Amino acid sequence: MHTCPICKNGELRPGTATVTLERGGSIVLLKNVPAKVCDNCASYFLDSQTTRRVLEKSENSLKNGAELEVLQLQEA
Numbered sequence: 001m002h003t004c005p006i007c008k009n010g011e012l013r014p015g016t017a018t019v020t021l022e023r024g025g026s027i028v029l030l031k032n033v034p035a036k037v038c039d040n041c042a043s044y045f046l047d048s049q050t051t052r053r054v055l056e057k058s059e060n061s062l063k064n065g066a067e068l069e070v071l072q073l074q075e076a
Contacts, residue, residue, distance in 0.1 A: 002036070010040025017044035019073075021058045026067050028058040033073045 004010040015037035019030045033054060035044040046054065053073060061069040 004038035004041060004043060006043040007038060007041040010038035010043075012036040012045065013039055015044075017046075019044075019046075019054055021054070023062060026062055027069075028061045028066065029068075029070045030054055030057060030073045031070065 001011040001013065004012055013036065015035060016032045017035040017037060019033050021028045021030075033044075033046065034050055035046050037044045050073075057071055057073065061071065
């Protein structure tokens, strides 16, 4: 286990997070994103592959003109 770099007290454990991205006046909310989550402060950290998937999905939503979109990030 790794110690949380934010609170310095919790341990990072496998879990899921809800990621909110905002650009201009648009918001994309992705639910059930695999992440390492602190058991103390609930900060979350994504690996590079998951980050890439989150950014791709949100970019597609923004290109389609979404002002507010809620998506599930599904496992491949």
